[in-house]
Amino acid sequence: MSAKAREKRQRFLRLAFQDYYRHHAATIDSPQRLHMREFAFETWEYTWRCVQRTETDESGKILRKGCGEKGTSLLRPKVCPKCGSTGVTTTNWARHLGFRSGEALRKELATRAPHSVYHSAAFYNVPVARSMYEKQWQGAELVFDIDADHLDAPCTREHDGWVCANPDCRETGWGEPPESGCPSCGGQEFLRRKWICDRCLDDAKRNTLRVYDEFLVGDLGIDPKDLQLNYSGHRGYHIRVRDSRVFKIQSPGRVEIVHAITGTGLDGSRAIKGIRGVPTVPPRTVPGWGGRVADAIIEFLRTIDDYDGKERWVRSLRVSRESLVKGLLQNPPRLERVSGVGTKTWEEIATIAVMRYGGKIDVPVTHDIHRVIRLIGSLHGKTGFIVKSLSRDSIEGFDPFRDALAFDDEPLKIHVQGGLLEVPRFRIGDELYGPFGDEVVEIPTNAAMFLLCKGVATLE
Numbered sequence: 073m074s075a076k077a078r079e080k081r082q083r084f085l086r087l088a089f090q091d092y093y094r095h096h097a098a099t100i101d102s103p104q105r106l107h108m109r110e111f112a113f114e115t116w117e118y119t120w121r122c123v124q125r126t127e128t129d130e131s132g133k134i135l136r137k138g139c140g141e142k143g144t145s146l147l148r149p150k151v152c153p154k155c156g157s158t159g160v161t162t163t164n165w166a167r168h169l170g171f172r173s174g175e176a177l178r179k180e181l182a183t184r185a186p187h188s189v190y191h192s193a194a195f196y197n198v199p200v201a202r203s204m205y206e207k208q209w210q211g212a213e214l215v216f217d218i219d220a221d222h223l224d225a226p227c228t229r230e231h232d233g234w235v236c237a238n239p240d241c242r243e244t245g246w247g248e249p250p251e252s253g254c255p256s257c258g259g260q261e262f263l264r265r266k267w268i269c270d271r272c273l274d275d276a277k278r279n280t281l282r283v284y285d286e287f288l289v290g291d292l293g294i295d296p297k298d299l300q301l302n303y304s305g306h307r308g309y310h311i312r313v314r315d316s317r318v319f320k321i322q323s324p325g326r327v328e329i330v331h332a333i334t335g336t337g338l339d340g341s342r343a344i345k346g347i348r349g350v351p352t353v354p355p356r357t358v359p360g361w362g363g364r365v366a367d368a369i370i371e372f373l374r375t376i377d378d379y380d381g382k383e384r385w386v387r388s389l390r391v392s393r394e395s396l397v398k399g400l401l402q403n404p405p406r407l408e409r410v411s412g413v414g415t416k417t418w419e420e421i422a423t424i425a426v427m428r429y430g431g432k433i434d435v436p437v438t439h440d441i442h443r444v445i446r447l448i449g450s451l452h453g454k455t456g457f458i459v460k461s462l463s464r465d466s467i468e469g470f471d472p473f474r475d476a477l478a479f480d481d482e483p484l485k486i487h488v489q490g491g492l493l494e495v496p497r498f499r500i501g502d503e504l505y506g507p508f509g510d511e512v513v514e515i516p517t518n519a520a521m522f523l524l525c526k527g528v529a530t531l532e
């Protein structure tokens with residue numbers, strides 16, 4: 073697609089987002105203590121700066137390069153638009169922003185209409201200061217990001233694709249790019265395209281509910297009124313813990329919470345006891361992880377064909393899988409005897425099983441006490457979907473492809489660029505669209521916006 077077509081698309085998207093922000097001010101969230109949050113915008117425009125520098129050539133002559141100009145552009149410039157120098161730096165992020173009120177924030181959104189909007193989970197005395205030291209951290213919400221990216225859903229192998237970045241090759245494929253490099257040219261760089269469907273988003277939702285119900289409310293005893301839920305606008309869900317008792321927890325404490333949720337580092341000898349030489353699992357009534365060990369082992373046995381560990385016990389477990397599951401399903405759960413698998417081995421198995429059974433969260437997001445997270449009610453620039461506020465009740469029936477739509481169904485003519493890598497089928501509301509090759513189609517604006525934001529279509 074030509075630069076002109078891309079530029080036209082970016083301008084159109086910015087205007088569409090602006091229109092949205094002008095008319096939906098009421099649904100844009102005002103995070104608590106808004107004036108203490110750092111805001112960040114990912115903008116449609118790139119800010120570029122041509123760096124002035126001197127270089128010495130072979131003859132020792134000093135060359136001046138770069139003109140020192142700066143400006144903005146809808147496409148990322150590779151060279152300085154003024155002097156052609158290659159020493160041009162670009163960014164489409166504006167950080168260290170601050171607002172006094174929700175009204176000021178909403179006004180700015182209606183003016184700038186960014187591609188994506190974030191705010192810190194942290195509270196600062198001076199959120200607009202440029203260094204963390206000057207910002208003066210005062211605490212942070214505990215945040216969880218549950219994203220299809222980390223769930224390894226089988227559908228990603230069907231709808232995520234790659235194109236070799238080598239312009240003379242352009243080999244394509246589905247799933248993750250091959251680790252050994254491009255099968256045609258050996259190149260190591262790929263353009264990747266991630267997609268979403270009902271299956272991976274359902275997976276993300278199921279995991280979100282587990283983190284919410286089992287771990288945050290169940291194990292940690294957090295009051296549901298202090299939990300805020302939202303759809304991320306793309307591949308997953310977020311949970312924010314607004315219980316003031318968590319605000320001051322530093323990174324190491326957050327790491328411990330992450331381990332408790334992901335089931336990392338369980339001491340197998342505390343979960344499996346040898347009672348008169350017979351390995352035994354705790355009953356389900358034991359609170360926390362103890363009571364989950366039996367179910368974790370059942371789940372491990374059910375999916376053991378996907379386990380790629382080379383331990384000697386793997387074969388034995390496969391052989392005895394049926395009777396083992398039967399025994400563990402009983403109340404209290406029982407470990408059937410498997411020859412060659414003793415208490416020590418069961419301890420090892422329990423540690424692995426628990427880790428696979430744990431909540432699947434994007435770990436660094438929770439560790440990082442300076443992280444920014446998407447503003448609820450804003451638009452996600454990679455889909456055009458709303459970062460939708462949800463409740464524990466509403467999340468179950470929530471359908472991202474119906475309930476997070478921001479635009480209308482007026483027909484819009486677009487040129488889908490699926491010639492190289494087919495654009496997979498997707499659903500908007502009750503309609504299925506695609507798969508598309510290289511073709512001009514007229515489809516409802518909500519569906520067209522999704523393809524435009526995904527970067528796989530231009531305006532016709």
Ligand SMILES: [Zn+2]
Nearest residue numbers: 122139152155
């Ligand atoms: Zn220049």
Ligand SMILES: [Zn+2]
Nearest residue numbers: 236241254257
């Ligand atoms: Zn290649």
Ligand SMILES: [Zn+2]
Nearest residue numbers: 227268269272
């Ligand atoms: Zn999927």
